[in-house]
Amino acid sequence: MSTSSPANTTALDPILSADAIAARKPARFALAGKSIVTPILLVLILLAIAVVTTMIGSKPFNQVIIDLFVRVILVVGLYVFIGNSGVMSFGQIGFTCLGAYVAAWLTINPVMKKMSLPGLPDFILKAKMEYWQAAIFATIFAAVAALIFGRILMRLSGIAASIATFAMLAMINTIYSNWDRVTGATSSVVGIPIVRSIWPYFTAAGIVIFIAWLHAISRSGLALRAARDEPTAAAASGIDIPKERLVAFVISGAIMGAGGALTAHSIGVVTPDNFYLSLTFVTLSMLVVGGMGSLTGSVLGVVILSALIQALRFLEAGVPVGGSMLALPKGLQEIALGIIMIVILALRPSGLFGNRELTLTRNRSE
Amino acid sequence: MLQIVFDALSLGSLYALGALGIALIFGVMRLVNFAHGDVIAFSIFALLWPSTDAMAIVFAGNLPWFLLIPFVLAVGAGLSVLCEIVVFRRFRNTNPATMMIASFALGFVIRYFLLMLYSSRPKSISLLPILSQPVEILGARLPLLQLITIIVTIAILFGLVIFLRRTRFGLEMRAAAENFSMARMLGVRANRVIMGAFALSGALAGAIALIFGIQTGTADIQMGAAVMLMAFISTVIGGLGSLAGAVLAGFLLGAASVVMQVILPVDARPFRDAFVYGAVILVLLFRPQGLIAARGTKERV
């Protein structure tokens, strides 16, 4: 409902004021200087986790942390588009699917490939790459796909855009679930080399965090956030909203693709349903619980929810209490997780971090 | 030919009923309810005694039809209202993304609750087996159920139209769906209307559960998800908040799926759904506000 409340008029002033525009360039460098603390702190937190993990040296725990880093990549990828544009997308995991299969295509032993995926073109059938080379191709492939889809989808906004991205995800899933000779349809594609060291995953997560930060303080990122908060004013001041959204969509798609390649190498198997609704919702939940509008929220949302999931799994496996094993019944873990998420959202509707970022000086709102 | 028409209509019926359940709730509280699919699954499992065995232990499923149907509808409505009271009431004024995620989390809770009680294996049940017999109409052999699905859907739609147009509560619901805060300023009780919408939506979920359960002969925790994806899409291309639009789009989507199944070359048939989703994107590009734009749902600045 529109009111003649002064809220509208006052809120527009800072964006439109001539001073702010004139001062943009130096202001941006100042912004970079001040806000770089955030990605550095976030990477340090992840580094601490990685160091502790190597010190513990437990294999299952190692895998848990690898999963954590992969999730960080995916959720930061979501943040780049959803957080900055304010458009809810259900489709980004589609790019993860594309990336994962590119990694599978390029790294599986050619002899095996010929048997399981005979429909692949010759040059892919012969390829045998290192995991990191394949990951680069996966990233590029996903980015190109995001560019093509984005050109079409970014004309939409609001709920129509959300559902269109949903349709895109379902489309990718349908194709990959049925294209027998190229993707193996719904059966698992096996034989992807597994990378067990946590460091490649940590490095990738760190790079992705810095990319997300660079995008957020870039001209395009700032314009996109301005458009998210004040669409009318942003359009009036000449921001090409579809274009800025497309930029974020492609960067996000690339990150999701890289995340997909790493997912493939972390578990060694891919099926289309690994990259469908449940992964979409797990990652979206992490983003929303952490705080959609905040890079800190997206990284720490993953850390917090992952820790929670692990703790619940631990309880489900059973804890010795005075000689007998006390275990939660199966399924209770997910139920507890769901309830905890609802409670967090009810208490903090804009997520744990809202729009705030982690800095050394507290209370700086974006 | 007749077979195709009936296939399209019966598939469309399911989508339309699902879309209606979502549109009803969206109309009164701008919530895209992802838990709806799980309410469907819950309604069918309520007929079985909790057990993790592969064999279903039928419990309420043995009731005669005139008790069975109200039972399932009541379970759906009850669970849906419970969701409103326990969860969604606390999210009335939050943004749609948060509400959506909360509804997803709630669906997650319901799904795993079922999983805990019944295990993830689909269970075969036979409800009202007479309905699976074929009948012959105008030279085409059709399962009786298909016919009944279509008739029941049409009956439900008529009933709903009469309820919305002729009753005081229906009037308040339509007013609230169009402009919730104005309706409240005219003394329409918010809680009553929202609970009514949830009850109706839940009863529709129960209806889908019954039809689906009889059609497939199984109770599957995943069953809601399959219908829901298409139902969501129908709701949006129908014009979010427009009930007529949701129904229309549900039938169109059903028809599109069936027609594509027939006209696509054999090699492309497995990809049928991909073409349907592509068509959905196209429709959104040309009519982002949906086929029937509901008044009062345009984004308010």
Added chain:
Amino acid sequence: MTLLNLVDVSVRYGRLTAVRGVSINLKEGEVLFITGPNGAGKSSLLRAIAGVTPTAGGHVEFDGAEITGRTPEDIARLGFSMVPEGREVFGSLTIEENLMVGAGMHSRTPGWKGQTAADLDSVYNTFPILKERRNQQAGLLSGGQQQMLVIGRALMARPRLIAIDEPSLGLAPNITDQVYERLIALQAERSLTLLIVEQSSTRAVMVGGRMILMRSGQVVLDGDARELGNSEAMQAAYFGYEDH
């Protein structure tokens, strides 16, 4: 007798204060205009009274009962009928259905059917055009007709007080004249209390009654509309000359 009593009411949106400490006392049967420039907090005040926007401080009494923090539907049921800015008809409902929504709150009282029919007749008598188009969708009405419809709809609730936000917004002057003519006739006939928000004082001066001028969320002037009218104090206060 006091019908509406505002004591030190404030409204805040985030860090922004739209209404700061407004106190107004409105007697039964009184006509009060609240005027003031855009952003003075008039609409926010009205919405706060109606329970649509929460108050940040102070309290509101209606007919002797405290209504601060109560729901819009409860407040409406006490006899406070709000006609918000921008008319807000239910566009997909017919005109008669729109009117019936307004009457719904009394559906539990005995004799409701007969009374509603009588009320409907009286609204149709006041606004014959509505009767003519009773089965059409309200969204198809012109702006002036919509304004009549929302006033009629408010009347169907048998209110003690009608609060109207900018009835002249977007209407041609002669249509506005018609709307006001009917409004004042109704007021006299039913001893209604009227609370009208307008940006300019022109209408208040024409119609007469009491007038309050708001600026920056505060009451600046309060007095007889015709006396305040075009006085220099009014001009100065409206445009805020005293600041310079």
